[in-house]
Amino acid sequence: MTRSSNLEAEPLFISACYCKPTSRTPVWIMRQAGRYLPEYRKIRSQVDFLTLTKTPDLAAEVTLQPIRRFDLDAAILFSDIMTPVEGMGVGMEFNPGPIVSEPIRTASQIDALRVPDADENVPFVAETIKIIRQELPSTIPLIGFAGAPFTLFTYLVEGQGSKTFSQARSFLFSEPELSLRILEKLTDVMIQYLRTQAQAGAQALMIFDSWAGLLSVEDYRAFAYPSVCRIIKSLGHLDIPLIYFPNQGASLLGTVKDCGADVVGIDWRTSLSAAREVLGSEVAVQGNLDPMALFSSKKDLGSKIDNVLKQGGSGPGHIFNLGHGIDRMTDPDRVAFLVERVRERSQAYML
Numbered sequence: 001m002t003r004s005s006n007l008e009a010e011p012l013f014i015s016a017c018y019c020k021p022t023s024r025t026p027v028w029i030m031r032q033a034g035r036y037l038p039e040y041r042k043i044r045s046q047v048d049f050l051t052l053t054k055t056p057d058l059a060a061e062v063t064l065q066p067i068r069r070f071d072l073d074a075a076i077l078f079s080d081i082m083t084p085v086e087g088m089g090v091g092m093e094f095n096p097g098p099i100v101s102e103p104i105r106t107a108s109q110i111d112a113l114r115v116p117d118a119d120e121n122v123p124f125v126a127e128t129i130k131i132i133r134q135e136l137p138s139t140i141p142l143i144g145f146a147g148a149p150f151t152l153f154t155y156l157v158e159g160q161g162s163k164t165f166s167q168a169r170s171f172l173f174s175e176p177e178l179s180l181r182i183l184e185k186l187t188d189v190m191i192q193y194l195r196t197q198a199q200a201g202a203q204a205l206m207i208f209d210s211w212a213g214l215l216s217v218e219d220y221r222a223f224a225y226p227s228v229c230r231i232i233k234s235l236g237h238l239d240i241p242l243i244y245f246p247n248q249g250a251s252l253l254g255t256v257k258d259c260g261a262d263v264v265g266i267d268w269r270t271s272l273s274a275a276r277e278v279l280g281s282e283v284a285v286q287g288n289l290d291p292m293a294l295f296s297s298k299k300d301l302g303s304k305i306d307n308v309l310k311q312g313g314s315g316p317g318h319i320f321n322l323g324h325g326i327d328r329m330t331d332p333d334r335v336a337f338l339v340e341r342v343r344e345r346s347q348a349y350m351l
């Protein structure tokens with residue numbers, strides 16, 4: 001789709017998502033609201049994580065905390081990828097990641113998974129978005145998000161986070177039909193969930209496929225990619241940027257380039273210039289500083305940031321971010337340094 005340049009009215013982040021030229025590279029940070037911020041820890045010492053995500057005033061407050069502290073170009077809704085899954089009838093707690101009370105591994109459990117309307121499933125999410133939009137400056141867009149069905153599947157079947165997700169992967173291969181039924185239901189719920197966020201005021205939507213990189217290209221094409229394509233196709237009419245992040249997805253990019261996302265998130269293992277070569281010039285890239293680079297000296301951090309700008313800046317359509325979520329031990333001063341550096345230096349790297 002050709003879009004005219006509208007640099008004055010349109011926030012930088014949105015222009016960059018559509019590969020339009022911008023005066024500098026926009027920047028935001030995955031997991032920018034969270035435990036590395038003392039103001040977040042203060043709220044979390046009073047409420048548990050699930051209550052925080054379900055209480056609109058508090059979730060809105062936590063979303064805005066990093067915006068008040070840093071000159072970021074986008075906010076992201078404070079929630080979790082598992083939030084809409086609870087309403088499907090899956091009991092869970094967080095410690096700190098999601099722990100599913102009864103991992104889904106039988107046909108009857110799959111039949112029992114509900115596909116509720118988003119309004120009834122997560123009314124607090126639309127309410128949170130409305131509060132955030134009232135408080136956010138109009139120059140800063142709000143990103144809504146969901147987990148990709150395959151990544152949600154890994155938590156549902158494994159029951160909790162894991163390095164290898166062996167249970168989830170063995171289930172996928174021993175019960176491919178049942179697996180596809182889970183993925184179908186998750187896809188239906190995520191389409192509604194993302195649509196509801198856009199209707200409530202989210203100005204871009206991101207799909208986190210944190211565990212896509214566990215799969216070979218063939219299995220990714222069979223089990224993960226079709227649901228992502230269906231979500232993106234179903235949301236195209238909303239006319240807001242859609243971002244897809246296949247974590248550790250270097251070998252998947254040749255497939256991902258056709259999914260219809262406006263922006264593809266790149267983890268730190270792949271250089272942005274290599275990613276661009278595969279994705280082509282019509283797709284924007286988001287990333288990709290190693291989150292642990294924030295622990296280096298300021299001098300080293302500065303040159304690592306410049307390097308990401310150099311790799312990403314060789315054309316319009318780069319949104320600066322980390323290559324995955326920020327670590328909870330990160331010094332917030334380093335984040336301030338990063339945001340300033342991107343603001344000051346990015347123009348020099350634009351061709």
Ligand code: 1CP
Nearest residue numbers: 030031032033034049078079080081096097161208210325
């Ligand atoms: O104790 C606490 O305060 C909870 C820690 C925490 C936080 C701050 C969790 C539990 N989730 C979140 C918020 C969150 N999760 C956001 C907020 C918005 C932001 O500022 O970015 C987002 C976008 C997510 C998404 C999320 N949750 C993902 C996808 C992104 C990614 O990092 O790959 C995943 C995989 C999860 C699962 C999850 N939830 C929480 C944790 C610690 C985890 C990872 C668990 C694991 O696999 O071990």
